[in-house]
Amino acid sequence: MPRAPQRSETMSIARLAKHLGLSEGTVSRALNNYPDIADKTIARVRKAADELGYRPSTTARRLARGVVETIGFVLPARHGHQIDPFLAEILDGLATELALSDWDLLVAAVPEGHDEVEVMDRLIRSGKVGGFVIARTRRHDPRIDYLRKSHIPFVVQGRTEDCDDYAWLDIDNEKAFIDAMGHLVGLGHRKIAYLGGDPDLNYAWQRRSGYLSAAKTHGCDVLDGYLHDGITDEMAARHAVADLLKHPDRPTAILCVTDAVAIGAIHALAHAGITVGEEISVIGFDGLPMGEAIHPGLTTMSQASYQVGRAVGRIVVEQANAPASEFSQILWEATLTIRGSANPPAPKLVTNAKGGIS
Amino acid sequence: MPRAPQRSETMSIARLAKHLGLSEGTVSRALNNYPDIADKTIARVRKAADELGYRPSTTARRLARGVVETIGFVLPARHGHQIDPFLAEILDGLATELALSDWDLLVAAVPEGHDEVEVMDRLIRSGKVGGFVIARTRRHDPRIDYLRKSHIPFVVQGRTEDCDDYAWLDIDNEKAFIDAMGHLVGLGHRKIAYLGGDPDLNYAWQRRSGYLSAAKTHGCDVLDGYLHDGITDEMAARHAVADLLKHPDRPTAILCVTDAVAIGAIHALAHAGITVGEEISVIGFDGLPMGEAIHPGLTTMSQASYQVGRAVGRIVVEQANAPASEFSQILWEATLTIRGSANPPAPKLVTNAKGGIS
DNA sequence: ACTCTTTCCGAAAGCGGTTTCGGAAAAGAA
C-alpha cells in the first residue's frame, strides 16, 4: 500500500464522475468534445462541472497529453540595474495574448554565475516550458543557436544576422534611422552626430547602419568624433556629449540609439547651457512616455511595444500548434513622433552669439 | 491497448533505471537523498543522471507529490497604457529569488472583460500555481479577501487597511512623506501643496496621510486648493500645477505622490517659466533613474524595488514551506535622495521680481 | 553454524487526467 495522501478536497474528475454516475473516461471525453458522447450527456457533464467548480488539473493533463502549454521568457541579465521599460510592455502584451489561447507565461531570471542558455536548457529538460520568446537579440546570439537545435517552437523579438530559419518579429531599425536622418536633413541639418549603443546588440547595430547609410546618401560627413558607440547609460551619454561640444566642428544635431540615451544627452546639453531644439537638435528612439515629460519634448521614433508582445505571443502559439509550417518573419516600421527637441539648425550667422534667435 | 504515443526521446527515469539495472523507485530515492540507499549507489545514480542529462519531469513530479512550486503574479489591469516601472523591477527581483529555491514565476495578464480575482481563481483551481504575490494593493482589496479564504500561501507587496492576518512587505509610505515634509520644512518651506494619486490605492492614501499629518505637526496650513487627489498621469499633473500657479497664495513647494507625477509637475512648471528648485521646489517618490536625467535632478524618496521583489520572493517560499508559522510583516523605509529640485524658498522680498536670486 | 539485526533495494499503488478499444444497448433495415 502506498501512502495515504489524503489529497485536499479539490474537485477531481473522479469525484465528478462518481457524482454523475459515469466513468472518468466518459467525463473526460465529454468535456473535451469527443464526437462519441451523446449531446445530452455532454450537457449534463458540463453543467455538473460548472456547478461543482471543476477544473481539470493542468499537471495531470500535461502528463497524460505530453504537451506543455507554457512559454518561457528569460529576463536578460541585468547589465545595469534597471529593467528595460520596453521589455515590461512586451511582457504585458505577451501575457495578454497567451491568456487568449490558454497558454501560460513563465518568467525566469538568470541567477548569478549562470548564463541564459543554461537556464533555458533546464526549463526545457525539466519540461516546464514548451516554447520560448526571446528578446534583446544580439548580432550573433547563442540562445538562438541553442534553440535551433532544441526543436521547440520559439519566436524572437528582433533577429540575428542570419535569421532565415526561425520566426521573428523585428522593428525595421535601419529604416527607422534612415528616416530619422531624413527628417534631420529635411530640417536642414548636415552635421549630425550619433550616440550608439552596444554594437553586439543587433538593434543597436542596425540603427548604426541606418545612420551611416543615410549619412552617405545625403552627403553628410561623419566626421571623426561624430560616431560614439557603447553608450548604454546616462553617464556615458554625458561624456559623449561633452566630447561633441568640444568638437572643432560642432554638430547641429545628435541622433541617439534610444530615448534613454537621448534624455541623457538632452540633460547634458541643458547642463552645458545649450538650448536643445534650437542650438542643437536631438532625436531618440522608443517612444517612451517620459520623452513627453521632459522639456523640450523628445522627438523620437516610436515603436508599439505592447503590440509587439501580443504579436509575438500569437506567433509562438501558432507555431506550437502548426508543426512545420513556414516561419513568420515580420518587419514593423517605427513612426516618427515629432516634439520639440528637433528643429531646423540655428542660422550660421548667429552660431557664435549668446542667445539663440529662432 | 492505449495509444502508442511514441514519446519523444527525452531521458526518463525509466530509461535511466534500465540503463543502471536498477528499479525506478530506487533511482528516484537515490536522487532524492533517501537514507535507505547505499552511498555508492547514490553516487552511481548521480553520475549516470548527470552524464545522460536526466532531469525529472516537473509535471510528473508535481502530480506525484501534489505540490506546485510555482508562484503566480497577476499583472495589474493596465489602467493607462504603461506598466509601472516599479513593477518591472519587482518582477525581476522576484524571479531571481524564486530561482534560488527552484520555484517558478508564472505571470498572468487579465483578459479584457475579466477581473483579477477570476484570473487568480482559475490559476489556483487548475493547479497552475501554489502561491501568489500581489502588488498595487488597494486600501480594501478584493484579491486579498479572496486569498484569505483560499488557504494558499501569498505575500503582499504593500498592504490593505486591515492587514494583520497575512504576510506583507510594505514601504513606510506615511513616514516617508512625513520625512519629505520635514525636509521641506527644514529648508524653510511652509506653503506646501500636494499632488496625490488614486486614494483607493493604499500607498497613495498612506502618502497623503503622511503629508497631512506632517503639515499639522509643523503648522503648515493646507489651504484650499493645495491638496489634489487622483493625479495619475502627465495631463492631470499639468492641470493641477496650472491650478496651483493661479492660487492666490501660491505654494513654494509641491510634494508629489510619485516620480512620474513629479516629473509632470516639473515639466508644467518649466513650461510656465517657473524655475524649479528656486521659485518652487518639487519632491517625488520612487527613485526612478529618470529622476536623475531631468533638469533639475529630482529630489525624491527612493525605494529599492528590486530588493523588495527579492524579499517578497523569499517570504512567499518560506511560507509555502513552513505551514502555519507567523506571518512576516515587514516595513521598509524609503531614503531621501537629494538632487536639485528642492531648495530653500526664494526670499520673500523678491517673489515679485522677475529673475530669482539664489 | 545459526539466529537476530541492519542495510539496501524491488514491487506496486497511486497522483489526476487522456485515449484506444470493444461491446451492450438502441435504432434501422429487411
Next chain:
DNA sequence: TTCTTTTCCGAAACCGCTTTCGGAAAGAGT
C-alpha cells in the same frame, strides 16, 4: 421479428515520478 448498424459509454492502459512496505542479502552476536 430478426439481423445489422450506429450510437454511446465503460474498461483499462498509460504519462513519469514518488513513496510505502516487505523481504532478500549481508553483517553481527553467541
